[in-house]
Amino acid sequence: MPAYRYVNAIESAANGTDVVVKSSSGSTTPLSELSRYVAAMLQGKAGGDNTQELEAWRRAKEATLRECNELYRRLGVLLNDDDVRGELLRADASACNRGSSGFAPIQVRSVRRHHGHLSSGQGRALYLSRKARRHAGIQRAQGDPLPMIIQKSDGASLYATTDLAAALFRCAHPTKHPVDLKTPALADMLAKLGGGLGADRVIYHVGSPQKLHFDMLFPAVHALGWSRKPDGTRTLLEHVSFGSVLGEDRKMLRTRSGDSVKLKELLEEAVDRAEKQLRETESDADKKRGFSDGEIRQVAETVGIAAVKYADLCQNRNTDYVFSWDKMLALQGNTAPYLLYAYARIRSIHRKGAESGSAGQGGTIMLAEPAERDLALAILKFPEVIDSVADALMPNYLCEYLYDLAGRFMTFYENCPVLKAPDAAIAASRLRLCDLTARALKLGLGLMGIRTLERM
RNA sequence: GCGCCCGUAGCUCAGUUGGAUAGAGCAUCGGAUUUCUAAUCCGAUGGUCGCAGGUUCGAGUCCUGCCGGGCGCGCCA
Numbered sequence: 001m002p003a004y005r006y007v008n009a010i011e012s013a014a015n016g017t018d019v020v021v022k023s024s025s026g027s028t029t030p031l032s033e034l035s036r037y038v039a040a041m042l043q044g045k046a047g048g049d050n051t052q053e054l055e056a057w058r059r060a061k062e063a064t065l066r067e068c069n070e071l072y073r074r075l076g077v078l079l080n081d082d083d084v085r086g087e088l089l090r091a092d093a094s095a096c097n098r099g100s101s102g103f104a105p106i107q108v109r110s111v112r113r114h115h116g117h118l119s120s121g122q123g124r125a126l127y128l129s130r131k132a133r134r135h136a137g138i139q140r141a142q143g144d145p146l147p148m149i150i151q152k153s154d155g156a157s158l159y160a161t162t163d164l165a166a167a168l169f170r171c172a173h174p175t176k177h178p179v180d181l182k183t184p185a186l187a188d189m190l191a192k193l194g195g196g197l198g199a200d201r202v203i204y205h206v207g208s209p210q211k212l213h214f215d216m217l218f219p220a221v222h223a224l225g226w227s228r229k230p231d232g233t234r235t236l237l238e239h240v241s242f243g244s245v246l247g248e249d250r251k252m253l254r255t256r257s258g259d260s261v262k263l264k265e266l267l268e269e270a271v272d273r274a275e276k277q278l279r280e281t282e283s284d285a286d287k288k289r290g291f292s293d294g295e296i297r298q299v300a301e302t303v304g305i306a307a308v309k310y311a312d313l314c315q316n317r318n319t320d321y322v323f324s325w326d327k328m329l330a331l332q333g334n335t336a337p338y339l340l341y342a343y344a345r346i347r348s349i350h351r352k353g354a355e356s357g358s359a360g361q362g363g364t365i366m367l368a369e370p371a372e373r374d375l376a377l378a379i380l381k382f383p384e385v386i387d388s389v390a391d392a393l394m395p396n397y398l399c400e401y402l403y404d405l406a407g408r409f410m411t412f413y414e415n416c417p418v419l420k421a422p423d424a425a426i427a428a429s430r431l432r433l434c435d436l437t438a439r440a441l442k443l444g445l446g447l448m449g450i451r452t453l454e455r456m
Numbered sequence: 457g458c459g460c461c462c463g464u465a466g467c468u469c470a471g472u473u474g475g476a477u478a479g480a481g482c483a484u485c486g487g488a489u490u491u492c493u494a495a496u497c498c499g500a501u502g503g504u505c506g507c508a509g510g511u512u513c514g515a516g517u518c519c520u521g522c523c524g525g526g527c528g529c530g531c532c533a
Contacts, residue, residue, distance in 0.1 A: 160531095
C-alpha cells in the first residue's frame with residue numbers, strides 16, 4: 001500500500017479534532033502542529049522515546065520506495081535505493097548555530113516569530129547580501145532582505161536546509177572539487193556521504209511554483225563558494241521548471257491533495273487501450289501480423305507506456321496543461337505510436353530485404369525524388385537538434401523533430417518503393433535512407449526513455 | 457499589496473537569439489489499399505495571435521498600460 005494512503009488515513013482521522021489549525025491564507029490546515037513535531041522528531045530534536053513513531057515512519061518510507069521502484073522498473077527508470085539520499089534529511093541546522101562565521105559572506109540572523117502558534121525559541125535564516133540578490137535578479141520592494149530560513153524555532157531544519165546540504169553534496173568532491181568548509185559539522189556530514197558527487201551541472205527538475213526557492217538557493221550556494229571549482233569554473237545549477245497539470249476546471253492537480261490521477265492507473269489504461277487497438281488489427285485478415293497472445297501483451301506494454309511518456313514530453317514544459325485521458329493515451333497523430341510505427345515499417349523492410357539478399361549498408365545515396373530529398377534533409381538536422389535539446393533542456397524540440405522526420409518518412413514510404421525500386425542502385429540508396437531514419441528514430445526515442453519495436 | 461508565468465483555429469497545444477503567405481494534432485468533410493505494416497497517406501474547412509499603444513525596414517515574439525486566468529510571497533515540502 002502506498003504511503004500516501006497512510007497519511008490520508010491519519011489526516012482524515014484527525015479531521016475535526018483540535019489539531020486542525022488556520023493557515024495564513026485563511027484555510028484550515030490539519031495536522032500542522034503534529035507534522036512540525038514529526039519533523040523535529042525525525043531529526044532527533046523532539047526528545048523523549050520515539051521508537052514506535054520512528055518505526056512507523058520507516059515502514060511508510062519503505063512502502064513508498066517499494067512502490068516507486070516498481071514504477072521505475074516498469075518505466076525503465078534506472079534509479080534505485082542507492083540513489084536515495086535520505087541522510088540529507090538529517091542535514092543539521094545546528095551546523096550554522098555558531099553564528100554567521102560558517103556561512104560568510106552570507107549573514108545568518110535570527111528571524112522573528114511569524115505565526116503565533118510556534119514553539120518558543122528563534123528560527124534562523126540566511127540573508128543574501130544586496131549584491132548577491134541583484135546578481136540573482138531578485139528584486140524586492142524597498143530592498144528588504146529576502147530571508148531563506150534554514151532553522152526552525154524548535155531547532156529542526158527545513159526544505160531549504162536539506163537542499164542547501166544536497167547542493168553541497170552534489171558540487172563537492174574530495175579531489176575534483178574540494179570545498180573549504182568553515183563549519184566542522186558540515187564537513188562531517190559531507191565525509192559521511194563519501195565526499196560528494198563533484199557534478200559539473202546539476203539540473204533540478206522541479207515545478208515552477210518553487211522558482212522562488214531556487215532563486216534564493218542558487219545564489220546562496222554560489223555566495224558560499226561551494227560551487228567554485230579549482231580550475232576557476234563553477235558547477236552549473238539549473239532549475240528546469242515545468243508547468244502544472246490542470247484539471248478540467250483549470251485548477252492545479254495537486255499530488256498531496258490526493259485527487260490527482262495515479263501514474264500506475266494511467267499506465268494501466270494506456271496499455272489496455274494499446275492492447276485493444278492491437279487486437280482489433282489482429283482480427284482483420286488484411287492487417288493481422290500474426291502475433292501470439294504474449295507478443296500482443298508485450299507490444300501493448302511498450303506502446304502504452306511510450307504513449308504516456310511521449311504525451312508528457314512533447315509539450316513545452318513551461319506551460320501549464322489541461323490533463324486529458326484521451327490526449328495522454330492517444331494512438332493517432334503526433335504520438336509515440338506514430339513514431340514506433342514508422343520505425344517498425346522500416347524494420348519490416350530490412351527483414352524482407354535481408355530475405356531477398358538486397359540488404360546492405362554503405363554506398364551512394366541518390367536523391368532524385370522530392371520525398372527522398374525531404375527525408376535526407378531531415379536526417380541531416382539530427383545532430384543539431386540533439387545539441388539544442390541538451391542545451392535548452394526542452395524535450396519537446398526533440399519530439400517535434402522526430403514527428404517531422406517520421407512524417408517525411410511516411411511520405412517517402414508511400415511514394416518511393418524500396419525493395420521494388422526501378423533498379424538495384426536506387427534500392428540500395430533507399431535502403432540506406434531507411435536505415436539512417438531508423439537509427440535517428442531509435443536514438444531519439446531512446447533519449448526519452450522510449451523503447452522501439454521491431455514489429456507492431 | 458509585491459513578484460513570476462500564461463492568453464495563438466471549435467478543443468488541446470507548437471511557434472528555439474524578431475524575418476517571407478502564423479503551424480500541428482484532435483474534431484468535421486472528401487479521397488487513396490492487386491505493390492515493402494492503412495496505428496498510414498493526400499486534400500478541404502477553420503485564426504483580428506486577449507485589448508490598446510510604442511520600438512523596428514519587419515512584432516505571436518521586444519517595451520508600456522489595461523482586461524482575463526494560474527502560481528508564489530519569512531520557520532510546509
